[in-house]
Amino acid sequence: MSDAIWSELKALPKPSLGELFADDANRLDQLATRFELGVGGDASGIRFDWSKTHLDAAHIAGFEKLATDMDFDARRAALFAGEIVNPTEGRAAEHTAQRGVGKAESVELAGQYHARMASLVEAIHRGVLGEIKHLIHIGIGGSALGPALAVDALAREGALCDVHVVSNIDGCALEAAFAACDPATTMLAVASKTFTTIETMTNAESAIEWLRDGGVLDPYGRVVALTAAPEKATEWGVDETRILPFSESVGGRYSLWSSIGFPVAMALGWPDFSEFLAGAALMDEHFRDVEGLANLPLRAAFADQYYTRLLGCQTRAVFAYDERLALLPDYLQQLEMESNGKSVKADGTPVDGPTAPITWGGVGTDAQHAVFQLLHQGTNIVPVDFIAAIFPGHDLQPAHHRILLSNCFAQGAALMAGKASEDPARAYPGNRPSATILLDEVSPAAFGALIAFHEHRTFANAVLMGINPFDQFGVELGKEIAKQIEKGGTTFDPSTEALLELAGIAS
Template sequence: EENSCAIRFDWSKTHLDAAHVAAFEELARLTDFVGRRKALFAGDIVNPTEGRAAEHTAQRGVGKDESVRQAAEYHHRMAAIVEAIHRGAMGEVKHLIHIGIGGSALGPALAVSALARDGAMVHVHVISNIDGCALEQAFAACDPTKTMLAIASKTFTTIETMTNAESAIAWLRENGVEDAYGRVVALTAAPEKAIAWGVDETRILPFSESVGGRYSLWSSIGFPVAMALGWPDFAELLEGAAAMDRHFRDTDGVANLPLRAAFADQYYTRLRGCQTRAVFAYDERLALLPDYLQQLEMESNGKRVKVDGSPVGGPTAPITWGGVGTDAQHAVFQLLHQGTHLVPVDFIASIAPGHDLAPAHHHILLSNCFAQGAALMAGKASEDPARAYPGDRPSTTILLDEVSPATFGALIAFHEHRTFANAVLMGINPFDQFGVELGKEIAKQIESGGACFDPSTEALLKLAGIS
């Protein structure tokens, strides 16, 4: 059991023994984990394919001095706008429709869901899907005269985001808001593009090019979180993440929590051939955590070549999946207990409940969480094969004292650094994502017309009336 930032980590139900730890510590030495970690915090280029640093930790105050200073300036600007809106500088604001995609939406959606359940200062609706049903649902919940828009796009050219943004502007206008663009705050690393689109420069919240999308919650992309919680809670979120940053930066070997988690990850993918990793949050507030981790882990480490361009000599990121307890127990746990797949499981829970109902609710919830880990490990023999549990199935428990801004920040930063540590051990670059580009390019070819595709795709386009 280790303790950091009011979070306890229990790896005792894994197969990671002293011999494996020693071997993985040697692998960390051979892959220059210490050097790669130092480069990350120094703001050096750790994303060589795009020639960029990865400075999400600087957003939390831990990193290169100049980058930390710039991040603090951007935060000061964001705090001023958030506090002005809360004071009524833009009239009564009850709703914020936050439009983004990928990291520009998943992080804010998770943080708002986790932390803003007890009377949000502003009700936030996060929209990422280009499917108009998502926007229409948000429109139905909002009073347009009391609604603001946040447009989150690093480049301010993302087609799904900008299409949704145009429709939201049209909705405001159709409902009597004369200065629709005056209700927009832009969150971007390309301020000039936002100005050209129609946003006043006083309502543009920039962030650095060196902050990647799936690591951007801590930057101006966190604006909707600050709007929902208030700036003091957002500052606590940053400090909780910074505490984990300092632990990760300053602790060596197996005592380093994210590195230790990566040792277990590598054991199960490389040595035991596990193709998936399951995450179950026994807390309704963290129901979106598996979705968030899917992007963080699979977009970062779902690669087939190393940093030097040579093929990876083995599996990389497992498929991350999961759900929320206790719902998942009545759906997918059958496979975990008696299926033929070996699936390492992370259980995440909070000692303090997030509600004021009878204590029985939380007692039953936590009892189920701990019982599942015990049952997976111990199993149960039976003369009836259908009722036999093989056991010896691994799990990790991550136990928060409470779901507060600080512990939530530490939890997310832990997973960021775990992802980075896994990448170092595999020799890959976790900060590019070229695998998402090809489908986008083909979609643009379809939109522009004139391109020919395989017979199956052509038939589908014809059936849908697109060609």
């Protein structure tokens, strides 16, 4: 049935953005929605504006029909019920339970884990473990990208702890963190689901040596382990009182809400971390309870599928017009491309069209002077998401933020309208799509809702394509070959052999 629906969608007329606005006076009301937060007495919210995308009534009806055909309601219900939604690994995906929305037993367990983490965070802040000014958080992938983004977004001023996130096995990254910290007042957080990840554990061993060389008599006493394998952390040398577990059903790129968020809580304090969870929970409830086009993540997925499947767009760009969200495009790259960059469906059969586009992007006005030439006049059609906040994160003259937001809104208007010219080099075709997410402010609650929105958008896209967004076998092959190189005795292709020889690495 889905093949027939896709055929119907492809056959529909594709009006221009200008025509869509001209023909529908209610378009803005239908496709621009305010999401209310109201967490902790905060009356702020987020505006999600998808009116500058090419979604029209006919395509929306077709995508809603597709969602029904792909059992979207049942898949969504299974996600929140803690049922197996990752069939290749036989697992549930219970990141929403970390925010208090999901299977009752899982929510209760997450609450217990959070209480344990809150106690440790508050004890460290009270000085129970001595004077702690710095935290070096060591992880990789989802164990590092989420914490790095959240700390950068929310803890630029007034941080309760100076947090440095290290993921790269390149020693330069670790040395930079060492240079910024005093071993006498530094703790380590080692984040690994299995506590065997080679990059993370190698960096952790070097950090232990740095503490020891810096005069710390019991360096393992400075380690907090964030893991789903607490016994492995104990074997490595971490005392059980400083092991913060999380559930096996919480995937790496969805783990920020679990004990992987420890460095965020260290930087912000537990009350703000709780608001971060609460904002995400509001988005969870919206995604769980709202139907059709009014469901914000599903609406975004409709537009994503329009551009990827119907127009053949191979990329999607994300531009944060807020320095605090500079790492958001990097975070979304992993979330979307690792989740939906698949070539088979959940049942193992080949996909019948493109899946995840390449997610890329940058920061505000910097990107305008680098890549926007292609967006406005290039031959590639690139859907763009603009993300900004009404209230700035600084106390400088209002002109700074006024110019920033003016540029953000102007780019969306220019992409849509274009500009005719008798000089082809100065002509802008227009009719180029964008969406705008406008936060009132970058608060913990708003940031939590923003990240949860993208998680659910990713899941909704997966359902519409019939794929499993929760496995990631594509990251394994290269790592396996790297291990073979480390062990030696294996022959590779001539190019690889030559590179190994030049680098002084025996195969």
